[in-house]
Amino acid sequence: MKPQQILIGGLVLVAAGIVSAIALVPRLTPPRVLSGYVEGEPLYLAAPVSGSVAEMSVRRGDRVVSGQPLFAIDPRQVSAQKSQAEAEVSAAAAAAQDVRRGLRPTELAVYDANILAAEARLREATASLNRIAPLARKGIYAPARLDDAQAAVDSARAQLSAARRQRDSAALGGRAGQIEGADSRSLQASAVLGAAEARLGDLSPRAPASGVVEDVFFQKGEWAPANQPILAILPDERIRLKFFVPQAALSAYRVGGTIRFACDGCAAGMTAKISFISPRPEFTPPVIYSREARDRLVYLVEATPSVRLNPGQPIDVQPLVPGT
Numbered sequence: 001m002k003p004q005q006i007l008i009g010g011l012v013l014v015a016a017g018i019v020s021a022i023a024l025v026p027r028l029t030p031p032r033v034l035s036g037y038v039e040g041e042p043l044y045l046a047a048p049v050s051g052s053v054a055e056m057s058v059r060r061g062d063r064v065v066s067g068q069p070l071f072a073i074d075p076r077q078v079s080a081q082k083s084q085a086e087a088e089v090s091a092a093a094a095a096a097q098d099v100r101r102g103l104r105p106t107e108l109a110v111y112d113a114n115i116l117a118a119e120a121r122l123r124e125a126t127a128s129l130n131r132i133a134p135l136a137r138k139g140i141y142a143p144a145r146l147d148d149a150q151a152a153v154d155s156a157r158a159q160l161s162a163a164r165r166q167r168d169s170a171a172l173g174g175r176a177g178q179i180e181g182a183d184s185r186s187l188q189a190s191a192v193l194g195a196a197e198a199r200l201g202d203l204s205p206r207a208p209a210s211g212v213v214e215d216v217f218f219q220k221g222e223w224a225p226a227n228q229p230i231l232a233i234l235p236d237e238r239i240r241l242k243f244f245v246p247q248a249a250l251s252a253y254r255v256g257g258t259i260r261f262a263c264d265g266c267a268a269g270m271t272a273k274i275s276f277i278s279p280r281p282e283f284t285p286p287v288i289y290s291r292e293a294r295d296r297l298v299y300l301v302e303a304t305p306s307v308r309l310n311p312g313q314p315i316d317v318q319p320l321v322p323g324t
Contacts (some may be wrong), residue, residue, distance in 0.1 A: 033316040036243025036261075040311035042214050042237070044229035048202050053230065055204075056220045062235065064207040071218075071230055072181045072204040082200055087194035092186035112169035118160035125152040211235035236308050241272050243317045244282075244298035253277055254322035257302055260318040272303035 038317040058064060129149040136146040214232040216225045241261060245253055253259075257274045278300035309315075 008277050028088065030208075032319075034243045034245060034319050036241055036315045036317055037304075038263075038309045038311050038313040038315060039240055039242050040234045041238040041240075042232040042234045043211075044232050045205055045208075046227050047205075047224060048226060049073065049198055050226045051075075051203070053218050053220050053222050053224055056216065058216070058217075058231070059081065060216050061215055062192060062213045064213060064224065065210045066207055068207045070205055070207055073224065075200060075203050079200065082193070082196040085189065085196045088189040089193050092189040111163065114163040115160065115167060117180075118156065118163045122153070125149070125156040129153050132171040137274070148297045150243060152297065178306040185229050207233060207275050209233070209235035210250075212236075214297035218318070234311070237304070239305065239311065240275065240307060241303045241305055241317070243301055243303075243315065243316055245301050247281055247297045247299060247318075249319060249322055251279075252322040253301055255321075261303075261315045262304075263309065263313055263315045266290075266309075269309075270305065270307060274301060274303045276300075 049074045053071060057069045057071060064070070084307040105230075125280045127148075129152070132141055132146055135141045136143060211233045214234045216231045217228075218230045224230050249279075253274060254273050255277060258271050259274060260269070260271055262268070262270065281297050281299055
């Protein structure tokens with residue numbers, strides 16, 4: 001074999017060794033850092049009704065604290081609904097109170113007339129009985145005639161008793177069905193009023209948490225459709241770190257555990273608490289480039305940082321070692 005061929009063969013073997021070392025050595029040694037990024041989940045705030053934006057109290061990029069006013073929708077339409085609901089509540093309450101008072105004198109007069117009629121029938125039936133009884137005892141009338149007269153008296157007496165009970169029940173406000181219906185209408189009107197008041201409060205919401213106004217979609221004077229986001233807030237507690245852990249090192253990570261991380265321009269020694277570990281593995285996303293390793297099978301891990309960071313910012317996480 002010629003010396004040139006021996007030299008070429010040797011060079012090929014050396015090149016193959018170098019390529020193998022580049023490919024295998026990083027997989028045999030644990031990575032010095034795990035690459036990840038910062039992600040934020042904004043809150044989108046809207047109004048339940050359509051209307052013109054009457055006030056916009058914040059601008060994009062402003063920092064807000066929990067409870068701070070954000071914007072207001074023109075309240076005239078909902079205020080009119082609230083006024084109508086208040087009037088219906090008052091009317092329903094008055095109707096319920098009126099039912100409990102019982103009947104008015106003019107209404108009671110009808111029951112009194114029924115009593116007078118029943119008393120007249122009883123007197124007539126009694127008089128008839130008094131005429132028939134002596135004649136029946138003398139045999140002039142048959143006993144059946146006396147029985148009929150006595151039955152007429154008993155019937156008239158029962159009718160008089162029923163008329164008096166009806167009058168007493170009406171005078172004492174005993175109209176249970178009407179009272180129950182009036183109370184139901186009063187409760188329904190109160191519920192409508194409560195909904196109108198809640199809707200009126202929703203027209204001028206306050207910040208649900210401290211954070212930064214990420215975007216403002218409608219400005220003062222613009223018409224905002226119902227349930228259409230008017231602005232977005234990125235709360236501090238909804239900012240998380242996301243990074244991927246090789247499956248071989250997953251046993252070192254637990255929810256509630258602490259990891260250390262670094263980022264460009266950040267203070268040293270920052271920490272975060274692990275809040276989520278994906279139960280399913282996945283392949284390394286192409287946007288994540290670790291510096292020394294390229295493990296194909298990884299698990300997503302999320303952690304809550306102790307300081308506020310900007311979404312999209314890349315981070316380097318110090319890996320945990322299994323068994324320590």
